[in-house]
Amino acid sequence: MTETTGPRTVRIVLVDDHPVYRDGLGVLLGSIGDFEVVGVAGDGAEALAVVDAERPDVVVMDVSMPGMDGIEATDRLRESHPEIGVLLLTMSEDDATVVHGLSAGARGYVLKGADQADISRAIRAVADGDAIFGGGIAGRVRSYFDSVRSAASDLPFPDLTPREREILDHIAAGRSNPQIATALYLSPKTVSNNISTIFAKLHVQGRSEAIVLAREAGLGHL
Numbered sequence: 001m002t003e004t005t006g007p008r009t010v011r012i013v014l015v016d017d018h019p020v021y022r023d024g025l026g027v028l029l030g031s032i033g034d035f036e037v038v039g040v041a042g043d044g045a046e047a048l049a050v051v052d053a054e055r056p057d058v059v060v061m062d063v064s065m066p067g068m069d070g071i072e073a074t075d076r077l078r079e080s081h082p083e084i085g086v087l088l089l090t091m092s093e094d095d096a097t098v099v100h101g102l103s104a105g106a107r108g109y110v111l112k113g114a115d116q117a118d119i120s121r122a123i124r125a126v127a128d129g130d131a132i133f134g135g136g137i138a139g140r141v142r143s144y145f146d147s148v149r150s151a152a153s154d155l156p157f158p159d160l161t162p163r164e165r166e167i168l169d170h171i172a173a174g175r176s177n178p179q180i181a182t183a184l185y186l187s188p189k190t191v192s193n194n195i196s197t198i199f200a201k202l203h204v205q206g207r208s209e210a211i212v213l214a215r216e217a218g219l220g221h222l
Contacts, residue, residue, distance in 0.1 A: 010036070010052070011058075011125065012057070012059075013050050013058075015059060015070065017062060021112070022042075026040060030104075039053070039054045042068050044072055045068045047061065047068075048077065051080075052080075055084070056083070056084060057127045058126050059085070063089065064185065068190070069186070072186060074105050086106045086107060087107065087132070088108070088109040089112055095100060101161075131177055163194065164201070167215050169214070171195070171214060177191050195207075
């Protein structure tokens with residue numbers, strides 16, 4: 001007699017800075033037979049530590065969090081644990097947010113207002129290595145990348161990544177590292193590391209030279 005086995009248990013880490021929502025989602029997922037919530041975290045930095053300890057199959061990650069946000073944490077997880085699927089939690093189908101998340105290594109996203117069936121379907125897809133999109137986002141993402149490619153030749157400092165160019169724009173506006181970190185929901189260390197890379201790519205010795213170059217290129221009008 002052949003023994004049959006049920007679906008494998010999907011081990012999940014939940015990351016959200018709102019305890020009420022996080023706890024509610026944890027209860028919801030825990031009620032699904034083949035899901036096990038093995039850890040929770042309130043920000044990106046804590047998420048990295050919990051994932052290191054628990055090695056889940058899927059991380060359900062809020063995008064907007066203080067300190068290290070979900071996109072930066074996703075990027076870090078791609079480097080340290082590429083086998084773990086990340087599913088972003090977002091309040092809206094904002095194209096830029098979704099694209100940045102996918103570029104960081106997320107396998108998909110789910111809206112915070114989604115029902116249990118949609119959330120569980122998305123988690124299972126990510127656990128199986130698939131990508132998951134909702135609400136016609138695939139076509140919009142393609143359009144977004146097409147527009148980015150068509151505009152790329154017009155962007156100043158093409159060697160910079162979008163995040164580095166964004167930080168340089170804030171530098172050109174005269175903002176300090178802590179102000180940039182607050183405005184972009186990044187950790188001060190991340191801002192500092194990015195600035196070092198920017199200076200190297202621009203071949204400048206410091207902030208003053210970078211500001212001159214950036215303003216000559218039309219940046220700094222935030």
